[in-house]
Structure formats: structure tokens, C-alpha cells
Amino acid sequence: MKKEKAQTAKVKTYHFLPNKYGRELLLDIGRVEVLNHYVLDPTLHQLSFYEILFIEQGKGIFSLDDHKMTIAPGTIIFTSPGQVRHWDIEEPVKGYTLFFEKEFLHLFFSDHLFLYRFQYFHQYSRPAEMQMPEKAFAQCLKLVHTIEQEFSGLQNDSSHLIRAILYQLLVVLNRYYANTYHLQSDTSVHADFYRFRALLEKEFRAHHDMLSYTKMLNISPGNLRKLCKQYSGLSAQQMIHQKLISEIKKALFYNKSAKEITYEFGFSDPSNFNRFFKKLTGATPQQYKDQL
Template sequence: MPTLLLDQPIPLYPLTAPDAPGNRHFQLTRAEGQQPAFRQNMLQPHRKDYYHLVFVQRGGSRHWVDMTPYVLKENALYFSAPGQLQLKEKLAPLWGVSVAFTREFLARQPNEALAQLPLLRNPQNGHELLLTPADVAFVEDTLARLEAEYHRPGEWQQPMLTAHLTVLLTYLSRLYTEQFPGDEPSADQLLLRKYRARIEEHFRERHEVGAYAALLNISAGHLSEVVKAQSGKPAIAHIQERLVLEARRLLFHTPQSVKEIAYDLGFADASYFSRFFKRETGLTPAEYRAGSREMYP
């Protein structure tokens, strides 16, 4: 499995290069077996700063999202969010359609509601949606409408893109809730969701529950009580789990030293980070790295 070279940072790819044509916050591309040059960059661990949906009609190979491998299936939908660590194992011919859009696109009126759809929130940490023949027909038709608007610039392009994208994401969110079941959130569940969102934004520099309570304008005691009741885990555990996830990503995909990873995650002392990681996983960082490389050569 490819890894980065020593001292090579994990690249963060924007939606388009600065000199690329088209919409800076929304992009649709169709693959018909060709190998675009930019995909060579995907053979090394990387992150994207945008949401990405790929409808795979056929072709493709194994790729990774965080520490999980996926072999692309025909007539399936794959989705990822900004910041997830990804890589492709090889460049195989692919037939399908890719839709990408940024956080800025979702921040525009009237797009904000899209960010709350289950597919984009992804509470179950899914990546793959399996489609029935009826689903495939609907997705193909909606993507065709999106593609037509994407190549028709003008005053009405953005509203039409938003309209068709809303239909697509809403439909896929219904499939998401069927394939990754969950209940409608209560007020306390919404607080838990906000807490997790703040952790995602600040986990590198904020390691204490009280810091997040201040961000949410509530007391640390109330936050701890609600989080424990809703998730079954102490509030501090959510922070620790996020730190461990990022540590695993870096240990798995990069040759960064344990000291470098510790500092990247806001630990002033590498030895304390190592003790923390072993307490949470049962392994030292070095043991985890060696074991994962043996398991997934």
C-alpha cells in the first residue's frame, strides 16, 4: 500500500486548480474509461477540501478511506467528506460520474439545508451506497440533468444546479437512512451532534470538555450529562476517540515520527502522547504502525 515519503506532508487538494476553468465551488465530470492526469496524485495518501460523490457504473479498483479498504462495485455510489484521508491503489479505467462541491457552496442561500442531510452529515461513517435498478435509473437521470446545467452557464445556472443537487442528495439520503438506520434527532441528540462537530473543528488544540462547553455556551456539567446520556460514553471519550482516529490515520498513511504526530495533535510531550495512545488502543504507536503495515501490505 502506498505511503508518503519521509517529511512529505499530506496534501490537501482543492476542488480545482487556480487556473482551471469552470465553477470554483461545484464540479461535475464524467469518466468513460479515460485516465485524467490529475488522478496520478490520488496514488499517495491525501485529503480533499470538498464533498465528493462518485457514481460508479463499472471499472475502478480498490481504494482507501481512512483505514478501510473498498473495492468499487458496479452501479454503486461512493461519498466522502472534506478532510478524510484517502488513496487509490492503482489507476484503473473507470466509467461513471463524479460530483464535487465545497463547504462554501453549501454555505450559500438556499443551500445551507443540504449540509444537514444524512448523507453529508454521515453519522454512521458510511462510504458506499448500493443501488437497485430503480435507484440506478433515478440517479442516472438526475445526474444527466445536473450535467446539462453544468455545461449551460448563465444567470440561472446556480439555482438549477442547486435544485437538481437537492433532489439527488435528498434521494441518496433516503437510501442512506435505509442502509445505515438511525432515528430522528431529539434536542439532546442535536446537542451531541453539535459537540461532535466542534470536536471535528478544534480537536488539535482543544482537549478538554470545558473548552467545548464554552464554545456551545453551556456548562461543562450539562454538556457532560447530555453527551453521556445520548451516546453512552463520557464527553471526554469523544475527544479522545477523535485524537486516536487522527493518530491512526497518520501512523497508517505517513512516515511521520511519533514525536511529529504528537505535536501535530496538540500534545506538548511525545511520551505522554504514546502513553495516551496505548491506553486507548492497547498498542504503542510503533506497534500499531507495524501491525497495520503487516495486515495491509
């Protein structure tokens, strides 16, 4: 991966290096403790790709957008593209980072909704981390080690083997995540739910109401309500609001004004935006910025 100039005054963006190994390989793996100026750099940063962190040792706080999580052995952290991250390390962190571009899986499975099938990615209403029992964590690390070993002697067909192991790992992690937070774990649930999740990521700034999405998806409001409640535990409108609030908080973190956010997120005027934010969070945008 490479580091880019600061996107704002303080936030850096890291992009994937697809030809690091002399051929295009859209997945990489490394030890957390040796990737200096990436995960151990205390500056604010974000990734343009997906990442899974496996914490074996260490202590501290890892912040993802406005959510803080405790770093401890057995912790697994999931990052989706664009989320703002920050490390506050109290004791040296050791473990693995596994990161990849979406095309590494999309091109093989021919499914642009594939990564939305896993509950932990593009998650804005539940934690982006989980604590695994020692035995289960060790089983996941075995798969990680297998991927690491393949990188030590890459062959022409290595991408296929790595992709197969990654798929197995993603499914295993999804089962544990769903069990931890009492969610639907089956990745073969109704495709309209995944279509809604993917569409929401693209359209949340322009469309704030459920009916707009039912029209774009060409499904009935009743069906969308039922699917969202069944597979996420939230209503469709709650999912829309949770996504909006998550991104608005990020904009406030970047110190954007109410006027700028009103325009960017399609609110009719700043007062309407202020009312929406306070209703959902219990605080005004200015109060939230003061807390930051």
C-alpha cells in the same frame, strides 16, 4: 480542479478551479474514466473540497485515510476535505464524480453548519461509502444526469438550478445512508448537535474532553451526551476520541514521530500519547506504523 505539488513526499493535493467555465461556479461534475491524473492516478492524493463518487462499473479497492472499501457497481463514496485517498483498480472504473466547495451551499443557505447535517460527510466512526440497490442507485443517477445536462448549456441562473438539484440529491443520499447504518436521517435535528460536530473539527487538537466543548457551546454536559447518543449512537466523548484517533492515524501515515504528534495534538508527553493510542486501538503507534 488543479493539481498542486506534493504536500509530503508522496501525497498530492487537488484544489477546485472556480472559474473553469468563465464564471465562478463552485461545483463541477465529470466522468470518472476521463479524469486522468486525478481519480485514476494510483498515487496518494487528497482534495480540498467535497466529493461524491457514483460507481457504475469497475472493481478494486478505494482507500480513504486508513479505511479500505470495495469498488463495485452501485457503490457511492463520500469524501470530505483533507482525507487521504488511493485507488487500486483491478477492472476499469466508470461512473460520475460530483464535487463542490462548501461555499456553493453555505452562501445560499446562510448556514455554516449545513454540510454537517448530512451523516456521510466528516464521518470518522462509520464507513464513508454505501452500496445502493439498483433501482435507488438509478434514481440518484437521474439527478446527477440532470446536473450534467445543465452544464452542457450554462445560463445565468444555472447555479440556482444546480444547487436545488444538489440539495435534493444530498437529502436522498442522507436518507439511504442513515437507513443503511441505522442513524438519524432528519437534517433538522437539534442545532447544538451540529454545532458540536463543527466545533470538534476545529478544536480536536487542543481539547480532548467533553467538558471543554460544553463550555464553548454553553450547554450542559447532560444535554450534549443525550444529543450525541440520540443522533450518532456514540457518546460525546467517544466522538471526540474517534476524531482524534482518525487524525492521529493520518499523522502516523505521514510518518510523523510520537514527539511531533504529542506536540501537534496537545498531549502532555509521548508516553501519555502512547497510552491513549493503545487504549483506543489495541496497538502502540509504532505497531500501527509497522502494519502500514
